[in-house]
Amino acid sequence: MATDRPAATWRNWARTESATPRAYETPESLDEIAAVVARASERGLRVKAVGAGHSFSGAAVTDGVLVSLDRFTGIEDVRPTSAGALVTVRAGTRLRDLNRLLWDQGLAVPNLGDIDVQSLAGAMSTGTHGTGARFGGLATVARAATVVLADGSVVHCSPDDHPELYEAARLGLGAVGILATITLECVPAFALHAAEAPGTLHDTLAVLERDRLAVDHFEFYWFPHTDRVLTKRNTRLPADAPGAPVGRVRGFVDDEVLANGMFEVVQRVATRAPATIPRLNEFAARTLSPREFVDRSYRVFASPRRVRFREMEYAVPVGSVTDVLTEIDAWLSRNDFRVAFPVEVRFAAADDVWLSTAHGRDSAYLAVHQYHRREHRAYFDAVEAIARAVDGRPHWGKMHGRSAADLRTTYPRFDDFLAVRDRVDPQRTFANPYLDRVLGP
Ligand SMILES: Cc1cc2nc3c(=O)[nH]c(=O)nc-3n(C[C@H](O)[C@H](O)[C@H](O)COP(=O)(O)OP(=O)(O)OC[C@H]3O[C@@H](n4cnc5c(N)ncnc54)[C@H](O)[C@@H]3O)c2cc1C
Incomplete structure (x- = not known):
């Protein structure tokens, strides 16, 4: 049976949030999860479940009982x-x-x-x-x-x-x-055929509508201060489709040495000498050579991320991608603000999930990043203002400055969500400062 275990300080992956909960629980069964919550409620303690701590926002922070389901898996x-x-x-x-x-x-x-x-x-x-x-x-x-x-x-x-x-x-x-x-x-x-290639932002945006719709999983990274992008086109294939996984050496060189190891070096140089960033971005973009491979879908979708960073991501109506990128570029130039991290652009279909960032509209996601040792605030604030102007919605697990009052207007089912919350958690057992801000007290 899970018992109150005093907790050490908890930190999220990005080191943007920390907490010292009263207790840390790792229940192993449904009954144990229920008992942990009931006992905390009786004592008037707040409860928060935590996963891998990979949210940049304070979504998982609590001063009460932190509950990990790491022992309730499979x-x-x-x-x-x-x-x-x-x-x-x-x-x-x-x-x-x-x-x-x-x-x-x-x-x-x-x-x-x-x-x-x-x-x-x-x-x-x-x-x-x-x-x-x-x-x-x-x-x-x-x-x-x-x-x-x-x-x-x-x-x-x-x-x-x-x-x-x-x-x-x-x-x-x-x-x-x-x-x-x-x-x-x-x-x-299913398997995925991955095709990654460098290109220019101008050319990518010119055929964006075609690629977005024609390719199963299309995305691109834009290197700020340059016209360079890296496009990724993943195409679905049967699970037994012939093809080679990316070679072990090639995968190691591309993902670990270039995308992770070299990227850390680039970030450190950029932190010491921000003036070099436009040249570093050009260099980094050109170093990424085209490659193609076939592998199990989940191995192609995910890659390791070893360079620690801060991130904000906005979902915007898909038709506004070009305008938003143009505005970000203009803001960076106007303010002489240097960013050595690419902007990631992805896409999703409209859905009906009440608090989904793609609720009711085909969406593009624009994610901005900043190395964890560098100041991100001015950049993120500027991008947030640009995204808000086109009714953008922030990723709930990433950094942003929005609050309930202005989020309500962009989510048609926001009040329905709050009504369920009021009904099932009137004492706000599951609340924390982040939820107070984005949903209200
Ligand atoms: C390097 C990196 C890459 C990322 N890439 C992507 C990406 O490609 N796409 C994307 O959309 N996001 C991405 N994210 C964001 C990430 O997917 C989300 O923040 C996600 O919530 C993290 O999952 P987690 O298990 O770490 O949850 P945590 O951060 O631990 O918790 C997130 C929220 O879930 C709640 N929660 C956890 N477990 C439970 C439970 N059992 N019941 C109820 N609530 C629970 C927590 O209370 C908290 O509110 C990335 C983040 C990082 C750091």
Whole structure:
């Protein structure tokens, strides 16, 4: 049985948030999760579930009881369907483990983001997404969930069963309860053909509509202060499609030495001598050579990220990408502000998840980054103002300065979400300062 364990200081991956919770719990069963929550509620303590701590925002911070589901992992059930299978997963399962377990069953998550260390529940709860004009984020793949509410009760929810709780819980910022299990609609395992190539921003934007729609998973990185981009085109293939995974040496050289090792060196030089950044960006962009490979989908979607950075990401209506990038470029030039990190541009289909950043509209995601040793505030504030002007929505797990009053106007179902929260957590057991800001007290 889980008991109160005094907690050390907790920090998120980006080192932007920390907390010293009263207790740290690692329950191993649904009953234990329920007991931890009930006991904390009785004592008037706040409760927060934490996954891998990979949110840049303070979403997982608590001064009360921090609950990790790292010991509540694995697949509970697989029910085949005509399109794949409904797979019930324990919510603490890390995506990288889930991907391997699914592959062994001939299954896969249809789309993923660019890292795989997050917990399933943590990733879903903040609206984690990948890229692909026909695909939604992780929460759109959910079909049911088991939620532990503030009083310790356990509720199964789905579109047919407590549908409003289900809508709020599948992308709920941890505000309505602890997700214990999540049922995902998985597809047959597939491979991806990856084609990465350097190019220019001008050419990429000129054919953006074509590539966004024609390529299964299209994205690009723009190197600020230059016209250089790196495009990534991932095409879905049957799981047994012939092709070579990226060679071990080549993969090591590209991902570890260039994308991670060399990138750290670039960032350190940029920090000491910001004036060199435009030349460094040009150099970094040109060093990335074209490459193609075929591998299991989850291995292509995700790569390691060893350079620590700060990030803000905005979802904007897809038609405004060019304007937003042009404005960012103009702001950087006007203010002589140097950024040695590329801007990542991705795409997603409109969905109906209440708090999804792609709710009701085809979306483009623009992610801005800054090395963790450099000042990010002025840059992020400027990009936020530019994105807000086109009704942009911030990623819930990344840095941003928005609050409930102005988020309400961009989410048509915001008040429905708050109504569920009021009903299931009137005492605000699951609240924290971040939720007070973005949802209200
Ligand atoms: C290097 C890096 C790369 C990233 N790449 C992407 C990307 O490609 N696409 C993208 O969209 N995002 C990306 N992110 C953001 C990341 O996916 C999200 O912030 C995600 O929430 C992190 O998952 P986690 O398991 O670390 O959750 P945490 O950060 O630990 O928690 C996030 C939220 O989920 C809640 N939560 C955790 N577990 C539960 C549970 N069992 N029940 C209820 N609530 C719970 C927490 O309370 C908190 O509110 C990236 C982040 C980093 C650091």
